[in-house]
Amino acid sequence: MVHHIVMWKFKPEIEEGRKPELKKAMAENLKGLVGKVPGLLTVEFVEQPISSSTHDIALVTTLKRAEDIAVYANHPAHVEAADTYVRPYVTERACLDFE
Secondary structure (H helix, E strand, C coil): CEEEEEEEEECCCCCHHHHHHHHHHHHHHHHCCCCCCCCEEEEEEECCCCCCCCCCEEEEEEECCCCHHHHHHHCHHHHHHHHHHHHHHEEEEEEEEEC
């Protein structure tokens, strides 16, 4: 089993009042990829990190094999969700993959 963790910060121009609705849309659409993307087993979306955190939001996924990370990254459903609900609003992406 492989874990794929991605963290982001919101772009500075994103108003605080918009962040809850954006987080909700991100969570719903990223969690909805389970069952659509081969090899993707679980998706957790972290909306409320504690104050010591360096990023605003995170995605924690598990996949069957390391090779499934590339399948996930390039899958049309993932690309659509990321391009629509995540990438327009975030910056400073950090990623960690491990077994």
